[in-house]
Amino acid sequence: MQDKGISQAVIGRLPRYLRYLGDLKENGVERVSSQELSKLMSVTASQIRQDFNNFGGFGQQGYGYNVDYLYTEISKILGLDRQYNFVIIGAGNLGRALGNYLNFERRGFIFKGIFDKDPELEGREVRGVKIKNISELESFLKANNIDIAVLTIPKTGAVGLVDVLVSNGIRAIWNFAHVDLDVPEGVQVENVHLSDSLMKLSYNISRYEGSKN
Amino acid sequence: MQDKGISQAVIGRLPRYLRYLGDLKENGVERVSSQELSKLMSVTASQIRQDFNNFGGFGQQGYGYNVDYLYTEISKILGLDRQYNFVIIGAGNLGRALGNYLNFERRGFIFKGIFDKDPELEGREVRGVKIKNISELESFLKANNIDIAVLTIPKTGAVGLVDVLVSNGIRAIWNFAHVDLDVPEGVQVENVHLSDSLMKLSYNISRYEGSKN
DNA sequence: TAGATTGTTAATCGATTAACAATC
């Protein structure tokens, strides 16, 4: 499970493996070969074996992979065998939606706080957590052990916040703001740029339309 | 602007180019060289020139690229020079959040309808659009010219919906359900798997933690 | 043991970077 620079291409595929293995588990399937998984997921068996072997030998020749074991191991690799505390910054529609999303909790991501600069929102509750004013963020971070900040604010505010976050122990930012964040070494950023995603979709629509004519 | 199989890697970078060009435009910058853009965006100038040249020569030797022109051309490539009608299926927190998001409208994505199976939600409004019961979806699609369906429902419901969508003229699915959709040739799917994204983040936290010890 | 399937090396493919001639 140690890491000698696994490519992000591989990491990006692990959650999908986990999902399919979870489904197999639920269906009571005990073992799976790379070939079976390959058909199920529409990727090559070769890629599956290569991917897994980045982290060590999880399988057994002549048998395949034990579904349960593989599921557990990939969970560990993804760091899902522990808990993370997160706060949401920006209590707009998206921020509140993410706060209400229970599936994150199941995976060990614990919703600890939600902040907004709008005093109107103060005191309202999102899944039992009271919205606090952004002015309280710093002291909250100091008093609580928060790992992840979820940024659901406009880009203008996001850039300035980074300093406050990292100097108060935030180790990762899940960034929904439409801007690239500049963070110090060791702080992780994962961007979710929804409008970028939508543009890719519109590209593919146009391209297909174009190719028909 | 024609397409001889541009790789999705290139397409995936176009929205980011567009964002930086938009910023330059706003700052009144008239021209930019691949090298300047390269520094701004932390990618190689070579990649920038290669990417643009997939679509034809947008620049001028000795001068660079005209910001305005390049912005317009990339917009067109991404299919942003036209309008798309979309409906949201699933009026939970995320669905409502996306319906309320005005920036999509600015890009030409027009919010036309929102549906849910829960009768409790019926009649409530999301940005002026009344939530309808899912039973009305089919007739609504037949009566209106909808291009894109945004799926913000649990995965169990999502798979069964695909048939209804594509047989009623939907050409693209923006899929927030945590499942892989099987669609006919020519129907575009763009997945936003939020929990996958969060897992990548947790992987990178754990990896960094691990590497310190 | 024979059959199956992994782990792993080698071959291929594609994407990125470097280099430079063309040209504004």
Add this chain to the structure above:
DNA sequence: TAGATTGTTAATCGATTAACAATC
């Protein structure tokens, strides 16, 4: 014209696929 910078070809790098020996 001289300088700058593109467009494009060639070189490199990395990721994917194929092949097969190891082994359960």
